[in-house]
Amino acid sequence: MKPAENRLDRTFVALADPTRRAILARLALGEATVTELAKPFSISQPAISKHLKVLERAALISVGQDAQRRPRKLATQPLAEASAWLERYREAWEANFERLDGLLEEMQRPAARRKPKKK
Amino acid sequence: MTTGFEKAQVTQPSDREVKVVRSFKAPRDLVYKAYTTPELVKRWMLGPPGWTMPVCEMDVRVGGKYRWRWRSDDNAKEFGFHGEWKEVSAPAKLVHSEFFDPGDVGGDMGEGSMITVEFTEDKGVTTMTSVMDFGNKRACDAAVATGMTDGMEQSYQLLDSLLAKR
Numbered sequence: 001m002k003p004a005e006n007r008l009d010r011t012f013v014a015l016a017d018p019t020r021r022a023i024l025a026r027l028a029l030g031e032a033t034v035t036e037l038a039k040p041f042s043i044s045q046p047a048i049s050k051h052l053k054v055l056e057r058a059a060l061i062s063v064g065q066d067a068q069r070r071p072r073k074l075a076t077q078p079l080a081e082a083s084a085w086l087e088r089y090r091e092a093w094e095a096n097f098e099r100l101d102g103l104l105e106e107m108q109r110p111a112a113r114r115k116p117k118k119k
Numbered sequence: 120m121t122t123g124f125e126k127a128q129v130t131q132p133s134d135r136e137v138k139v140v141r142s143f144k145a146p147r148d149l150v151y152k153a154y155t156t157p158e159l160v161k162r163w164m165l166g167p168p169g170w171t172m173p174v175c176e177m178d179v180r181v182g183g184k185y186r187w188r189w190r191s192d193d194n195a196k197e198f199g200f201h202g203e204w205k206e207v208s209a210p211a212k213l214v215h216s217e218f219f220d221p222g223d224v225g226g227d228m229g230e231g232s233m234i235t236v237e238f239t240e241d242k243g244v245t246t247m248t249s250v251m252d253f254g255n256k257r258a259c260d261a262a263v264a265t266g267m268t269d270g271m272e273q274s275y276q277l278l279d280s281l282l283a284k285r
Contacts, residue, residue: 012260016134088128088262089137092166097127097141099163103153104145 014058018027019043020051024074025058031073134256137263147240149246151210152221154236160187169193181207185215188237198224202231212237217251230254231261233260 015018023037038048053073055061064071128143143150146227153159157175165172174188181204188199199220206214232253239246241270253259 009261012263013257016256018259040183061230074269086129086131086263090127090139093129093139093141094127097143098167100150100153101143103159104149105165107144107149107153 010058011060014054014060017054020055023048023051023055024083027072027074031070031071033069037072042115082098131259135253135259137251137259138251140246142244142246144243145245146243147238147245148210150245151238154238154247155209156211160276165189173197174199178214179204179207180233183207188219188220198202198222205233210238230258232258250256 009114016025017040022040026040031054034048034052038045041048052061055072056063059075061072062075064073089102094099123131123225130138130140132138134246145223153163155177157177160176160177161172164187169192170189171192172187173190174186176187177183177185179185184201186199186201190196199222200218202216202218204215206212212216213234213236215234215236216231217234232250234251236247236249239248245265251262253262
């Protein structure tokens, strides 16, 4: 597997958890420490740290400059990549559908004007 | 030549599903026919440029099976899908299983998916809604990111390399 595909898998796994998505939503508003991130959830801080590790491995978040507070912040590029795959998937289907448009148009033409069937 | 009447929309209604919606300027029974007649399916269900469809066998009835194979123009490698219809309600609804056939391309898409395709018509415009249920988040994510695009990814890589050479 190419490195890019590994990272993409990690991105999708990271996004597949609702707690991690909530963490990302909070970080979209600005950086935050582990304590601050743990506040809205009823799970323990170590559990939050586990989620943060998954997000860091997927390069979705990074650790800020402050060595003591170690705030987390969003890294936006991998998210763009994840939606790029959905977009590519959409483009492949759109290529099919444009061919289908042409076929349906042909099927609706009066018989006399229809092109002979291609081999 | 008719251009795309309404561009395909792809969404994820849940973590385990992918939904594709597209409208066509044609009556429903014609769209249904194009979806269920092998000679017609071969003409449009080809993915990105650079592929042909050497195998398109379809027995459209409950319990009937299908087999699709695509071959790359570039290196003659093949991959495909196969499965079985669970529900056939012409011209409104089709439900079928879909299993990846790695062929020469390889890759893995896990336990397969269940696909529900529905057609509705309003004043000569037919909307096709297709929902692919992969059964769990992991399989869905893997399919969108890698498995489902493995065969297509070859085409894009080839295109990228050709463009890079210019």
